Structure formats: structure tokens, C-alpha cells
Amino acid sequence: MPWLLNLALPIMITAVIGMVFGGGSGNDNSLGRIKFAVVDEDKSAFSDFLRGAANQGKAAQYLEPVFLEREEAERQLKDDKLSAILVMPPHFTSNYLTGQKVQLELVKNPAEQIHPAVLEELLGVVVSGLNAISRNFNSEFPAWRKVVEGEPDYHEIARLIDKTGDKLHAARDYLFPPLVTFTNMAEEAVPPPGASPTSSTPAPGAEGKPAQKFNLFAYLLVGLAGMFLLMLASQGMTDLHREMFKRTFERYNTLHDNLLPFVAGKALFTAVIVSLGAAIILAGGSWLFHFRWPRPLELGLLTLAYVCFATGLMAVTVAIMPDERRANALNNILSMILSMAGGCMFPPEQLPAAMREHISPLLPTYWFATAARELWWSGGSWFIPAAKLAALGALCLAGAAFLFKRRFEKGTR
Amino acid sequence: MLKVSAVSKAFGAIRAVDGVSFHVAEGEIYGLLGPNGAGKTTTIYMVCGLLRPDAGEIIIQGKPFSANPGEAKRLMGVTPQDLALYEELTGRENLEFWGRIAGLKTADARQRAVELLEALALTDRANDAVKNYSGGMKRRINLGCALMHRPKLLLLDEPTVGIDPQARARILEFIAGLRAAGTAILYTTHYLEEAETLCQRIGIIDHGKVLAEGTLSQLQERLGEGLVFTVDADFGGTSPAQWDGFGARFRVLQQSEKQLVVAAVGQPDPADCLKALLALPIRLQNVSLKRPSLNDVFLQLTGRQLRE
Numbered sequence: 001m002p003w004l005l006n007l008a009l010p011i012m013i014t015a016v017i018g019m020v021f022g023g024g025s026g027n028d029n030s031l032g033r034i035k036f037a038v039v040d041e042d043k044s045a046f047s048d049f050l051r052g053a054a055n056q057g058k059a060a061q062y063l064e065p066v067f068l069e070r071e072e073a074e075r076q077l078k079d080d081k082l083s084a085i086l087v088m089p090p091h092f093t094s095n096y097l098t099g100q101k102v103q104l105e106l107v108k109n110p111a112e113q114i115h116p117a118v119l120e121e122l123l124g125v126v127v128s129g130l131n132a133i134s135r136n137f138n139s140e141f142p143a144w145r146k147v148v149e150g151e152p153d154y155h156e157i158a159r160l161i162d163k164t165g166d167k168l169h170a171a172r173d174y175l176f177p178p179l180v181t182f183t184n185m186a187e188e189a190v191p192p193p194g195a196s197p198t199s200s201t202p203a204p205g206a207e208g209k210p211a212q213k214f215n216l217f218a219y220l221l222v223g224l225a226g227m228f229l230l231m232l233a234s235q236g237m238t239d240l241h242r243e244m245f246k247r248t249f250e251r252y253n254t255l256h257d258n259l260l261p262f263v264a265g266k267a268l269f270t271a272v273i274v275s276l277g278a279a280i281i282l283a284g285g286s287w288l289f290h291f292r293w294p295r296p297l298e299l300g301l302l303t304l305a306y307v308c309f310a311t312g313l314m315a316v317t318v319a320i321m322p323d324e325r326r327a328n329a330l331n332n333i334l335s336m337i338l339s340m341a342g343g344c345m346f347p348p349e350q351l352p353a354a355m356r357e358h359i360s361p362l363l364p365t366y367w368f369a370t371a372a373r374e375l376w377w378s379g380g381s382w383f384i385p386a387a388k389l390a391a392l393g394a395l396c397l398a399g400a401a402f403l404f405k406r407r408f409e410k411g412t413r
Numbered sequence: 414m415l416k417v418s419a420v421s422k423a424f425g426a427i428r429a430v431d432g433v434s435f436h437v438a439e440g441e442i443y444g445l446l447g448p449n450g451a452g453k454t455t456t457i458y459m460v461c462g463l464l465r466p467d468a469g470e471i472i473i474q475g476k477p478f479s480a481n482p483g484e485a486k487r488l489m490g491v492t493p494q495d496l497a498l499y500e501e502l503t504g505r506e507n508l509e510f511w512g513r514i515a516g517l518k519t520a521d522a523r524q525r526a527v528e529l530l531e532a533l534a535l536t537d538r539a540n541d542a543v544k545n546y547s548g549g550m551k552r553r554i555n556l557g558c559a560l561m562h563r564p565k566l567l568l569l570d571e572p573t574v575g576i577d578p579q580a581r582a583r584i585l586e587f588i589a590g591l592r593a594a595g596t597a598i599l600y601t602t603h604y605l606e607e608a609e610t611l612c613q614r615i616g617i618i619d620h621g622k623v624l625a626e627g628t629l630s631q632l633q634e635r636l637g638e639g640l641v642f643t644v645d646a647d648f649g650g651t652s653p654a655q656w657d658g659f660g661a662r663f664r665v666l667q668q669s670e671k672q673l674v675v676a677a678v679g680q681p682d683p684a685d686c687l688k689a690l691l692a693l694p695i696r697l698q699n700v701s702l703k704r705p706s707l708n709d710v711f712l713q714l715t716g717r718q719l720r721e
Contacts, residue, residue, distance in 0.1 A: 247497035251558070254461045254491040255515050257482040409465040 033064040034115045036084045037073035044093035045148045077107065083115035084108045097145040137164060217289035222372040225281045226365050227339035232277045233310035234331035236270025241324035253408055260401035267311040267397055274307045295375050298382045305386035306368040312396025319403035342366035364389055414439050414566050414597035420469030422455050429455040431621040442598040444612030446707060452621040453601035454494060457570045461491045490564030492556045494571045500544035504535055504554045507543060512561035529557040533587060549580025567591060567598045585611055605707045617711055624714040636705040636713060640677035644690055645699040656693055666712045
């Protein structure tokens with residue numbers, strides 16, 4: 001049962017956290033489209049324009065606006081069907097075009113964290129844009145208002161657009177290039193030979209591998225696997241306590257002076273079990289949450305090295321602790337601390353600065369979680385962390401055999 | 414085969430073994446007889462290398478144990494007092510597993526397991542899980558696991574504890590057969606009968622020290638010519654020191670409120686001894702004569718019964 005729990009828990013926790021913070025996995029391996037309601041109480045041509053903008057181009061890829069009356073929107077928000085409600089109040093457009101103070105109302109779903117926050121940020125950008133337009137094109141607003149509120153005069157609209165274009169042309173030198181830009185590497189990648197012109201190809205990573213979009217499930221799963229693999233290893237290595245309790249370890253020691261083969265044999269058994277656990281967690285998670293690990297071979301080798309470390313570490317704690325009950329308690333606490341401080345349970349960037357800069361980089365859990373996540377992002381170096389983990393595991397095993405030997409010689413059982 | 418010279422072991426302030434010395438020859442069963450906590454198991458653990466002695470030396474087949482522990486361990490088989498078995502495995506699997514651990518090839522381990530199952534009368538239950546065995550059967554498999562690699566020196570730590578007399582007799586018979594085949598055996602027990610019937614030489618151990626050592630008859634001679642009397646009586650507040658000439662004829666082994674155990678001094682006629690005891694100034698209830706047992710020797714050495 002403990003084995004099964006340690007296998008199922010990381011997947012379950014990933015699912016729960018992913019659902020709460022991400023709102024679903026979606027088919028594009030991202031956070032999913034943000035569904036929100038637009039309550040248009042303004043009913044003007046301008047609000048129609050904003051409604052249309054949210055449904056087109058890039059916005060449609062990430063946003064899923066639905067247009068509802070306020071009561072219906074609030075009902076759906078309560079049922080957790082929406083991430084937020086955007087209310088455009090009555091006379092919003094006319095007030096805006098006459099320079100009066102206007103307000104947009106955003107009602108966020110308290111049961112969600114990330115999607116409402118993203119919408120709030122987006123709305124902040126829209127408001128900043130509206131402010132900038134208001135400041136720079138204030139003189140054209142009366143003419144625009146006539147167009148918006150009266151019968152549409154296409155000649156007048158064309159004239160206003162032309163006039164606006166002239167203004168933008170004059171300000172071109174101040175606006176382009178912008179002071180701050182960003183480049184989406186995934187969008188700028190050169191399509192491979194034979195690819196259709198419309199196919200989207202990610203940019204090469206540090207080692208020529210394609211970079212991946214962020215995937216919350218994969219990010220969480222790697223960290224949680226780091227923690228629960230330690231706990232699985234603890235389950236396996238505390239078997240040594242059962243061997244001591246049943247005196248079979250002693251019997252082995254009456255036949256052989258060197259205890260390392262016995263400890264290593266138990267470690268091998270544990271490593272096989274933990275490796276199977278790792279395969280179930282990582283491959284099962286990938287299948288459940290609809291994503292693919294970008295470099296499975298490297299991730300597999302890195303995980304094997306981590307398994308080696310985990311079994312070695314648990315062998316040492318078992319050798320130190322006098323009985324299984326106390327060893328389990330210590331191992332659980334140790335796993336939690338290492339996972340927390342190593343950035344398995346939450347991003348290392350969220351850790352206090354002193355820990356992030358001075359302690360975490362020394363921890364094997366950090367080596368594993370960081371290297372595995374870098375494999376996802378940029379194909380960063382995995383070999384050195386893997387070598388360090390494997391070497392530390394082997395060292396721990398030798399240490400455990402020595403501690404057991406000393407413990408027997410002292411007569412401590 | 415085995416020589417133990419003045420070995421000692423302390424656990425903190427407790428001296429579990431204090432200067433114990435003895436030797437075991439090929440084809441001999443040497444019994445370490447003592448109550449629980451006397452230091453028997455600690456002595457065996459030091460001999461087999463599970464514990465490192467604080468002082469003294471252990472020599473196996475002429476070589477110090479510490480010079481090459483691995484080689485010394487290959488010569489030994491150890492049957493611990495607690496069962497050291499995998500209860501989920503069958504008796505046959507346990508034997509084969511420990512045979513492989515001892516260095517036998519798979520085929521040899523299988524063959525040897527068959528031999529031992531036969532010798533231990535377990536062939537018909539060989540394929541049952543050990544957890545379904547009776548206590549006596551578990552003890553026999555526990556013993557068999559130590560014999561897989563045909564050790565020249567066998568260390569048996571109370572191998573019959575907690576089993577019925579029939580199963581015990583079967584194990585003792587098997588052990589006697591091993592001795593006849595030339596195996597040197599160090600046998601610890603707190604059962605007097607086992608030490609008396611099985612062991613060629615016996616060391617009586619208590620509080621970590623060997624108090625006396627020798628063959629059964631040598632140990633009995635410590636009590637004189639073999640006359641021990643048990644006197645049940647109402648002593649009326651008197652003591653043997655107050656009785657005229659009593660100290661010259663008898664040596665007190667033990668005295669309680671209602672009973673006195675004494676050994677005759679010299680080579681007196683038993684009838685004279687009885688007359689002298691009947692003439693004591695006490696209200697006698699019963700006087701019995703018996704040959705001295707190891708318990709009487711232990712009584713004389715420690716002032717208490719072995720079974721206390």
C-alpha cells in the first residue's frame with residue numbers, strides 16, 4: 001500500500017494543483033484558453049469593436065470570451081464555468097470619447113488563481129492603451145464620437161483614419177523601434193526543409209533541440225517526482241531494518257565480513273522498484289496530462305542517477321536510525337526538507353534569497369529538478385548533475401555499509 | 414579448532430563477558446552452560462565476528478580471527494538463538510538461498526538442501542512456506558541453513574529453546590551425528606539435561622565469567638564423592654553453624670527457609686550420612702539422597718539454582 005500511495009500521490013497532486021492553478025491541460029500543452037464573460041451594457045459600436053478583437057487573431061488562441069447578460073454571467077461564475085467577468089458599463093464609449101472618467105469592471109473567480117490574474121494584467125494593458133490613445137488623439141474624439149453615435153459616414157471614417165495615420169507617421173521616429181521589445185523564439189524559428197509555410201516550428205534550444213512551451217503539469221511533475229522518489233526509496237531501504245529485525249542481516253554477516261554486497265543488493269532491489277516508480281510517475285503523468293517529454297533518454301538517465309542517489313541516501317539514514325519506525329519518520333522529514341529547499345515542491349525562484357543562492361544549489365534534489373526542467377526548456381546540461389547524483393549515491397552506499405558494520409561490531413541492534 | 418583466550422566485552426558499564434577462555438577440538442561438543450544473561454550469546458557473537466572483543470583473542474584453526482575474518486567465517490556455521498529465516502520462502506528455498514550466500518554453486522546448493530532436508534526429516538514439508546512450520550521445524554531449518562557449506566566449526570546458540578521435547582530430542586540426535594562426523598561444536602544452553610547428555614566438556618558461565626570447566630564427571634567431583642542430600646525441615650531459627658560437627662561432615666550448597674542442600678565431605682557411607690542428618694536438632698520432614706547434577710555444581714559455584 002505505501003508503494004502504491006507514493007506512486008499515485010505525485011500524479012494526483014499534480015492533477016489537483018494543475019487543475020486549480022491552470023484550469024485544464026488543453027490540447028496545446030499550455031495553460032488552456034481563458035474563458036471569461038463580457039457583459040456589454042454599453043451597446044455601442046466601440047464595444048462591438050472590443051468584443052470582436054477578443055475573438056480574433058492571437059487573442060482567440062488564448063481567450064475564450066462569451067457574451068452574456070450580467071445575471072447569467074454571475075451564475076456561470078458561481079458554477080466555476082468562467083474565470084472572470086468583464087463588464088463594460090452603460091455610456092462607456094461616449095464618456096470615454098468626451099474625456100470623462102470611465103471604468104471597466106472585472107469580476108474575478110476566487111476559486112482560480114492564474115487565469116483571473118492573467119485577465120487582470122491584460123485588462124491593465126488595454127486600459128493603458130486607452131489612456132495613451134486618449135492623451136494623443138484627444139482632438140479627434142469629438143469627430144469619432146459623431147461617427148460612433150450617429151449614422152456611420154464612411155467618408156468621414158476614412159478621413160479620420162487618414163488623419164490618425166498622419167499623426168502616427170509624424171511620431172514614427174519616437175515610436176519605432178520601441179524602447180523595450182521581446183522576441184518569441186518559437187515564432188522566429190526557421191522551418192525545417194519540407195515544412196509547409198504555415199507550419200509552426202519551435203526555435204532550436206541550446207543543443208539544437210526544440211524548446212517547449214511552458215507546461216505546468218510537466219513542471220510540477222518533475223518536482224513532485226523528486227520528492228516521492230525519495231519516499232519510495234525510503235520504503236525500499238527500510239527493508240534493511242526488517243532484515244535486521246529478522247536476524248537475516250546478522251546471518252549474512254556470520255558468512256561474510258564485507259557488508260557492502262548485502263547493502264548494495266538491497267539498494268539494487270530498491271533502485272529497480274524506484275525506477276519503475278519513476279517510469280510510472282513520469283510516463284503516466286505524460287500520458288494523463290497530454291504532453292511529451294522532449295528528451296526522454298536524457299531525462300531517463302538523469303532520473304536513474306537520481307534513483308541511485310535516493311537509494312544511497314536512504315541506506316545511510318537506515319544505517320543510522322535504530323529501528324524502522326524512527327527511520328521512516330526521519331526519511332519523511334528529510335525528503336520534505338530536501339524537496340522544499342531543492343525547489344521540488346515549488347519553483348526555486350520562490351525560495352528566500354539566502355536559501356536560493358547559498359543552500360539550494362548544494363542539494364541533490366535541486367540538481368535533479370533543475371536539470372530535468374532545463375531539459376524541458378532549453379535542453380541544458382544534464383550530464384554533470386547526473387554524474388554528481390550517481391557519485392553521491394555510490395558514496396552513500398559505501399558509507400551505509402561501513403555504518404552497518406560498525407553498528408554490528410558495537411552490538412547495537 | 415577453536416581457542417578463545419581471555420576475551421572480554423563490555424556494553425557501557427556492563428561487563429557482558431569478562432576474561433572467558435576455553436577451547437573446542439574437532440569432533441567435540443563444548444557446552445557453555447549458564448542462565449539467561451550469563452554472556453553465552455555475547456561469547457558466540459565474538460567468536461563468529463558479529464562483535465569485536467574489547468580484549469583477548471580468538472583463534473580459529475590456528476590462526477587469529479582478526480587476521481582474516483573472511484577466511485575464518487568460511488569455516489564456521491552459526492545458528493543464532495533467534496530464527497534467522499525468510500518466512501515467506503519455503504524450507505527448501507531458505508536452504509538454497511543461504512547456501513548460495515555461503516558461496517555454493519546453484520546445483521551444489523540444491524543437492525545439499527536435499528541432503529539436509531532428508532537428514533532433518535523435513536523432506537515432506539520442504540516446499541511449504543516456513544511461516545506454516547511448527548516451532549520445531551523452524552528450528553531445524555534454522556540449523557540446516559548454518560550447515561549448507563559444511564562448516565568445520567558449528568556455533569549453536571540455544572538451538573532448542575522454546576520447542577517441545579520430541580522436537581528437541583530430534584535436534585540433539587542430529588547434532589550428535591555432526592559431532593561423530595568430526596565437526597567441532599560450541600553449544601550454548603541453559604538446559605542442564607542437554608549439557609549433561611550432549612556435551613563432552615562443559616563450561617559453566619555466569620555474569621560473564623567461566624566459573625568451572627571440565628567433563629561432567631570432573632564437574633561433579635567438585636562436590637566430593639557424589640553424595641548430595643536434600644533436607645526438608647522446620648529449622649526453628651537455627652543454622653548449620655550451630656550444629657555440632659556438621660561443618661566437618663557436610664558442605665552447605667544452598668539453604669532456604671524450609672530446605673537445605675548439602676554435599677557430603679570425603680567418602681562417607683551414605684547410611685552414616687543419613688543417620689547424622691536424622692540426628693540434627695531440627696523437626697525433619699524429608700531427607701533425600703541423589704547424585705549431584707550440574708545444577709548442584711552451579712548451585713555450589715553461584716549460590717543459586719540455574720533455573721532461577
